[in-house]
Amino acid sequence: MKRRKLEFLGASWLFWVGAIAIYAVVQVLFSTNVITDYMKTVIQLGCVMTIVSLGLNLIYGFNGQFSLGQWGFYAIGAYASADITYRYAAKVSIPLNLGFATFDVGKIAIFLVAILFGALLAGVIAYLFGLPVLKLGSDYFGIATLGFTIVVKVLADNSDTILPFPEMKGARGMVGIPRLTTWFWSFFLLVLCILILRNILHSTTGRAIVSVRENEIAAKAMGIDTVKYKTLSFVIGGIYAGLAGGIYAHLYAFLHPSLFHFIKSFDPMIIIVFGGLGSITGTIVAAFAWAFSLEGLRIILPSGAEAWRYIIYPVALLLIMLLRPQGLLGGIEWGFLKPIQWPRRKIDTGAPTVETATQEAV
Amino acid sequence: MNRTLKSLALFLGGIALGVAAAGLFMLFHSSLTPQELEAWDKDGVVPGLVMQAGSIGFGVWFLYLVGWITRSQIRKQAGAGFGKIARSVAGNALMILLGLWFLWRMFIQHPEGVLINPTLFAQYIVDGIRLGFVYALISLGYTMVYGIVRLINFAHGDVFMVGSFTSFYAIKAMRLHLLPAKLFPSLSQWVAITIGTVLVIILSMLVCALLAITIERVAYKPLRNAPRIAALITAISVSFFLEYFSSLPEVFTSNYIIYEQPFKVVSWKILGVQISNVTIIIILVSILFLLLLRWIVYGTKTGKAMRATSWDKPTARLMGIDVDNVITKTFAIGAALAGAGGVLYAIAYPQLIVFMGIMPGLKAFVAAVLGGIGNLTGAFVGSLIMGQAEMLSAGYILTPMRDAIAFTILIIVLLIRPTGIFGEPEGEKA
Incomplete structure (x- = not known):
């Protein structure tokens, strides 16, 4: 009887309660200064990396297309959204006093518009780029997307000379981006991304996407438009990367082309391979672990040990590939993210089962 | 006799006709004195129109070229679907544009171009x-x-x-x-x-x-x-x-x-x-x-x-x-x-x-x-x-x-x- 009362929230009430609880706890820790500002940035970076990696997991983990272009879309989202806030955020200010706190509604609106624009731009470019390139085979596609990332990085390097954006300042790095990302936005946009991905994956579309990974020819034979679902997952992945780029740009308030070097495009790949291909839970866990191990360990470890991180990563990756190729949590989901087990419909066709048939034969 | 040569001849002939027409028109246009020109084309819109028509013509010519190259490539491959053709067209168009731009840059635009240095x-x-x-x-x-x-x-x-x-x-x-x-x-x-x-x-x-x-x-x-x-x-x-x-x-x-x-x-x-x-x-x-x-x-x-x-x-x-x-x-x-x-x-x-x-x-x-x-x-x-x-x-x-x-x-x-x-x-x- 007691459970019934919460049913209006649907099956997801525990997820929402959990999300709000995590948000509140971390917020309290922030405001009481238990967590330093540096760690706060690291946690938000974890959110950003989770969004990028979720997008890549959709492309590679669930749809089976080996893409190294995620970092290029991330760069596009970051630069596009930063450009908008750089131009307009200083001009818009609508303060709203709620008594206990003050919000600048205008700035928040500009921020949301900017990151949405960045995400959509990344999505459009992903569509245009993916349409011809997705037809290529597995590793040719990987190389083409790697080439895309390199081209984007070179363009970012020359954004003030080749591209008409003097405010991006090319290889000197873009400064003057307003610091608009807050813990609220980075966390709840992450929650939104998880929710959307989970709902996509548990729908017919999601099953079609997974079927392309499992066996493309069989999926085609079942009447699934594989090109459509490959493009769809590539575009959604690109949108996720663009969104994360926008959040990142307003988190650090500084963009430099070296952040978008193609070597870094292996970072989300490392995360999803560690966490598990085709596992949202694994991606979340691995992305936060990555953020803490990369940035958080910088405080704890002595300065010489920093160089060893990038030696430990590849070795661990190698071991995982050798021992558990599907990743630590490959195919495993926890709680809310688990696919819903719908009760199977019992079909009584009246046809003889194997046992009755053999009995009759005897 | 064969379709490739026929379409090539058609294509080249089309270009020649277009170039000839534009040349004749420009010749006619430049042979007029300013007064005559004033009387004939009051607002001076005709050269602009010719330019526009020329650029549209160039676009069509370009698409034709791309299509022609693509078709000759596609014909060798069995079972080319729409995606393959689209891919080829996109690739050819990009390659030709990039190549033309590169040649233009190399020979004409660059201050130390091939002809100069x-x-x-x-x-x-x-x-x-x-x-x-x-x-x-x-x-x-x-x-x-x-x-x-x-x-x-x-x-x-x-x-x-x-x-x-x-x-x-x-x-x-x-x-x-x-x-x-x-x-x-x-x-x-x-x-x-x-x-x-x-x-x-x-x-x-x-x-x-x-x-x-x-x-x-x-x-x-x-x-x-x-x-x-x-x-x-x-x-x-x-x-x-x-x-x-x-x-x-x-x-x-x-x-x-x-x-x-x-x-x-x-x-x-x-x-x-x-x-x-x-x-x-x-x-x-x-x-x-x-x-x-x-x-x-x-x-x-x-x-x-x-x-x-x-x-x-x-x-x-x-x-x-x-x-x-x-x-x-x-x-x-x-x-x-x-x-x-x-x-x-x-x-x-x-x-x-x-x-x-x-x-x-x-x-x-x-x-x-x-x-x-x-x-x-x-x-x-x-x-x-x-x-x-x-x-x-x-x-x-x-x-x-x-x-x-x-x-x-x-x-x-x-x-x-x-x-x-x-x-x-x-x-x-x-």
């Missing part, structure tokens, strides 16, 4: 040949390994880097290039230095071959039957490991270091073009290695086994070929070539860093794809094209654009002809 152009060509031969040494390893195990060996560029560093230590610490002169003081200096350089190259090749055998045994062999992507990720992680492990201060260093050439660099001016002895040595050594490789692959029993393995692995095994052994040998030969390439690259560009292998490695891979991966001649030709493209785009477009141009070429080639110039025009199977 032909010596500079010749200089770029010579530099491009030098770079192309170094790429050829790397891309042969890529193409051999890909031909046999269908793996993009990302660590190949880092093996190349290890080759450079080995020669650095052989020269700086061991003074290996001076060893023959020390042992046999009676030798003439020229001969002694030549033998010393050859010793350095051989040492680098040996170290690289041993490294590649180790990598193959530890990382790739256990994954031989795993999905291809698992092997690819392993290759990437091996590449990372080599880079960052070498960048430790205890191993190599993470800074740039200046390379000491084993011989003195002399350059001559021939018709205003700087040609150094390094260029000549690179070309000679590369050609020597290419001939050697050709002999190994086509003239020896090992080569026969390699070709059989790349053709059909299970059948090769049935025929009594030790496939694992052949694969290890392939890795070793490819790595030895990369090691030689590393030494030559370091002599030509005497500045080393542990990340130096990434870009040449990727570009050599692009060259291998361009020529048709798995094909030795293709890799060689693709590398030469790549060297020219890189040098010319660095010279005539913008220096930082050289990497972008390389990968733009890759994407366009993959769109038009995924199997490369010399590859069989057949859809690649994942």
Whole structure:
């Protein structure tokens, strides 16, 4: 009887309660200064990396297309959204006093518009780029997307000379981006991304996407438009990367082309391979672990040990590939993210089962 | 008689008619005096209209050209669907636009263009040949390994880097290039230095071959039957490991270091073009290695086994070929070539860093794809094209654009002809 009362929230009430609880706890820790500002940035970076990696997991983990272009879309989202806030955020200010706190509604609106624009731009470019390139085979596609990332990085390097954006300042790095990302936005946009991905994956579309990974020819034979679902997952992945780029740009308030070097495009790949291909839970866990191990360990470890991180990563990756190729949590989901087990419909066709048939034969 | 010629004639005739009409009109227009022109065309809109019509005409002409090229390509392939045609059209359009723009930039727009400064152009060509031969040494390893195990060996560029560093230590610490002169003081200096350089190259090749055998045994062999992507990720992680492990201060260093050439660099001016002895040595050594490789692959029993393995692995095994052994040998030969390439690259560009292998490695891979991966001649030709493209785009477009141009070429080639110039025009199977 007691459970019934919460049913209006649907099956997801525990997820929402959990999300709000995590948000509140971390917020309290922030405001009481238990967590330093540096760690706060690291946690938000974890959110950003989770969004990028979720997008890549959709492309590679669930749809089976080996893409190294995620970092290029991330760069596009970051630069596009930063450009908008750089131009307009200083001009818009609508303060709203709620008594206990003050919000600048205008700035928040500009921020949301900017990151949405960045995400959509990344999505459009992903569509245009993916349409011809997705037809290529597995590793040719990987190389083409790697080439895309390199081209984007070179363009970012020359954004003030080749591209008409003097405010991006090319290889000197873009400064003057307003610091608009807050813990609220980075966390709840992450929650939104998880929710959307989970709902996509548990729908017919999601099953079609997974079927392309499992066996493309069989999926085609079942009447699934594989090109459509490959493009769809590539575009959604690109949108996720663009969104994360926008959040990142307003988190650090500084963009430099070296952040978008193609070597870094292996970072989300490392995360999803560690966490598990085709596992949202694994991606979340691995992305936060990555953020803490990369940035958080910088405080704890002595300065010489920093160089060893990038030696430990590849070795661990190698071991995982050798021992558990599907990743630590490959195919495993926890709680809310688990696919819903719908009760199977019992079909009584009246046809003889194997046992009755053999009995009759005897 | 045949449709290709007919459509070509139609097309050329259409252009000729259009050009003639526009020319006649412009002639008529310019023959009028200003007063007559005023009376005839009051607001001066007609030239603008002609320009617009001309640009529309150019657009149509361009689409026609693209369609024509595409159709002749598509007709060779059976079962070309809409996606394939769209891909080809997009790729052709991009390639033609890029090519036209590049030619315009090279000949007309650039202040030091080909017509104004032909010596500079010749200089770029010579530099491009030098770079192309170094790429050829790397891309042969890529193409051999890909031909046999269908793996993009990302660590190949880092093996190349290890080759450079080995020669650095052989020269700086061991003074290996001076060893023959020390042992046999009676030798003439020229001969002694030549033998010393050859010793350095051989040492680098040996170290690289041993490294590649180790990598193959530890990382790739256990994954031989795993999905291809698992092997690819392993290759990437091996590449990372080599880079960052070498960048430790205890191993190599993470800074740039200046390379000491084993011989003195002399350059001559021939018709205003700087040609150094390094260029000549690179070309000679590369050609020597290419001939050697050709002999190994086509003239020896090992080569026969390699070709059989790349053709059909299970059948090769049935025929009594030790496939694992052949694969290890392939890795070793490819790595030895990369090691030689590393030494030559370091002599030509005497500045080393542990990340130096990434870009040449990727570009050599692009060259291998361009020529048709798995094909030795293709890799060689693709590398030469790549060297020219890189040098010319660095010279005539913008220096930082050289990497972008390389990968733009890759994407366009993959769109038009995924199997490369010399590859069989057949859809690649994942």
